[in-house]
Amino acid sequence: MIWDELETSLAQLADEGLLRRRRTLDAPCGPEAVIDGQRLIAFCSNDYLGLANHPALIAAAQEAAAHWGVGSGASHAVSGHLRPHAELEERLAVFVGRERALYFTTGYMANLAIVPALVDRHDAIFADRLNHASLIDTALLARAEHIRYPHGDLDWLADRLARSQARRKLILTDAVFSMDGDLAPLPDLFDLAERFDAWLVVDDAHGFGVLGPNGRGSLAHFALPASPRLILMGTLGKAAGVSGAFAAGNPRVIEWLMQRGRPYIFTTASSPVIAAALLASLELIVAGDDRRAHLQALIARLRAGLDGLPWRLLPSLTAIQPLVIGDNQAAVALAERLLAQGLWVPAIRPPTVPAGTARLRISLSAAHTTAQVDALLAALRDCVDRAA
Ligand SMILES: *Cc1c(COP(=O)(O)O)cnc(C)c1O
Numbered sequence: 001m002i003w004d005e006l007e008t009s010l011a012q013l014a015d016e017g018l019l020r021r022r023r024t025l026d027a028p029c030g031p032e033a034v035i036d037g038q039r040l041i042a043f044c045s046n047d048y049l050g051l052a053n054h055p056a057l058i059a060a061a062q063e064a065a066a067h068w069g070v071g072s073g074a075s076h077a078v079s080g081h082l083r084p085h086a087e088l089e090e091r092l093a094v095f096v097g098r099e100r101a102l103y104f105t106t107g108y109m110a111n112l113a114i115v116p117a118l119v120d121r122h123d124a125i126f127a128d129r130l131n132h133a134s135l136i137d138t139a140l141l142a143r144a145e146h147i148r149y150p151h152g153d154l155d156w157l158a159d160r161l162a163r164s165q166a167r168r169k170l171i172l173t174d175a176v177f178s179m180d181g182d183l184a185p186l187p188d189l190f191d192l193a194e195r196f197d198a199w200l201v202v203d204d205a206h207g208f209g210v211l212g213p214n215g216r217g218s219l220a221h222f223a224l225p226a227s228p229r230l231i232l233m234g235t236l237g238k239a240a241g242v243s244g245a246f247a248a249g250n251p252r253v254i255e256w257l258m259q260r261g262r263p264y265i266f267t268t269a270s271s272p273v274i275a276a277a278l279l280a281s282l283e284l285i286v287a288g289d290d291r292r293a294h295l296q297a298l299i300a301r302l303r304a305g306l307d308g309l310p311w312r313l314l315p316s317l318t319a320i321q322p323l324v325i326g327d328n329q330a331a332v333a334l335a336e337r338l339l340a341q342g343l344w345v346p347a348i349r350p351p352t353v354p355a356g357t358a359r360l361r362i363s364l365s366a367a368h369t370t371a372q373v374d375a376l377l378a379a380l381r382d383c384v385d386r387a388a
Contacts, residue, residue, distance in 0.1 A: 017328040018349055028053040029241075031368045033344055040344040041372045043362045048210050048319045049291045050367025051241030051284055057277045064276030072269035076103075077258075080269030088275045089246070091282050096208075096216055096234065098226055098248035102258055105270040107205055107235035107245035108134045113261030114231060114247055115172065116142040118199050124166030126157055126198070128173045130180060133352075135172050135203060144170070151177075154188050161196040169198035175218035176206035179353050179361060181316025183207075186222045193229055201231045209239025210319060215285045215292060228253055240281045242274055291366035295319060298364045298373050305377035309384055311360075321362040322348075323380075331358035334383060341379045 013019050027034040029052040033042040051057060064084060072080035085103055093101040104110035115138040119125060124145040127135060131148075139146040145166060149157045161169060171193050173184045186202060193200035204218045212220030219232055228250040237243040247257055258264060284291075302321055306313050312324040325331040328349045335347035338360075349358045362376070 017332050031365060031372055035344075038342070040339070040342050041368075041375060042344040043364065043368075043376060044344055044346050045365065046206070046238035046319075046363060047241050047367070048206075048239040048295060048363070048365050049215075049241065049285065049288055050365050051239070051281050054241065054281075054284065056280045056284060057241060060280035061273045061277040064273045068272040068276070070271050070273055072272060074269065075265060075267060076269045077265050082269070082272045082275070084272045084275035084279065085269060088278050088282075091279060092234075092246050093248055095214075095282060095286070096232060096248050097220060098232060098250075100251040100254040101246045101248040102254050102261075102264065103275070104245045104247065104264060105267055106243065107203075107233065107237065108137075109263040109267065110233050110235075110245040110247055111135055111138045111203060112141055113263040114201055114233060114257060115139060115144075115170065116262070117257050117260040118142075118201075118231075119144045119168050119170045122166065123168040123170065124164050126161060126169065126171045128152065128177075128184065130177045131172060131174050132178050132203060132205065135174070139172065152182075152185060154185060154192065157189075158192055158195075161192060161198065164196075169196055171198050171200045173200075173202060174206075175202050175204040176211070176318050176320070178206055178320065179348055179359070180314050180322055181206075181318045181320030182314065183211075183218065183221075183318070186218060186224055190224055190227070190230065194227075197229075199229050199231065201233065203233045205233075205235040205238055205245075206318060206320060208234035208236075209285045209288070210292065210295070215239065215288055226250070236278055236281070240278060240285065242277045242281055244270055244274060244278065288366075295364060295366040298366075298368055298370065301370065302362065302364065302373050302377065305374070306380070309380060314359075319364045321364065323360040323362060324357050325359055326356055328358045331360060335360060337383050338376075338379055341382075343376055343379050345376070 023035050025033050029045050029047050033040045074080035089101045089103050111134040119142050121143040125139045126147050129148045130151045207218035209215040211218050231249045233247050235245040314322045331347040338345050345360045345362055348361045
């Protein structure tokens, strides 16, 4: 039968330690998770500022539900674009220092919309090898030549840009790499985009709210100027604590995305409740220097505490702190030992990361306490002692 081979494939995934297992949480997103009645300290979420369960966002959502209802009823282009969506776009544009913003239902959809609206099969996309899966998928959807450059290798990239005969060129990168936590060299990429007349599309899923003055993101961190060739994508389900995403940049370019971005046009607008919660979130992000300072202190504490352990801590200054274990099963075993001690840290395996670099992806949040980070450090040291 047509489905028989799935059995073999699933068994193979299990053998290779690659089966993904979901866990159902019985508490809101936060540093303390509850699974099967067990209370865990969680280092898994991308809720970097601890806003996902914040009272101000909950109140804004409740008020919006009472005023606007819960559904938008149609796509943005038809009749689903309500006042909270419009206000959110205006505030987002101001916040990231770009002229106009377009709000999307998810970051995955924003990426699928942006790239195919700008390039097609006559063109070429130059993409960092460690880009997020959604950036790989959008390159496939665009049907452009997909040239993946070694992580951060600007010479390699410049050489390929110089040799390309493509009609249009587009450089595509994560700002903060989601499984490594390091930053793309955005000023250099922008210079290359200028030199070779290319688009530069930057996915700031992990920098938005965290990096730059007031958390204005990676472009602000590097003080990159507004430019028609520079398109910023930011997601709103991570530091912003809700869901959704936006594209921001030159007003004509954003207008084009609205006219031509299929994942923008052919989907129901997300709930106005979400947009209202995001408006409240933006205010907390702007005023969130204390949260960001606490997060940075936790990052420094974790890194200092991991020094001397037998695993390779990647050089990240963001909330994403990857500890590379290498072998898939070893990474899973370590994650399970931590879990037994009440600590939840996800083991990330191929194909999410390159083969041989399975890792614990420790993600920190301003909602964590110093004591919670210390508990993780103590448990990791204990795992080493017991293995010795
Ligand atoms: C999470 C993420 C996305 C997808 O955003 P969603 O809003 O979760 O769909 C896109 N790019 C990067 C780099 C991400 O980490």
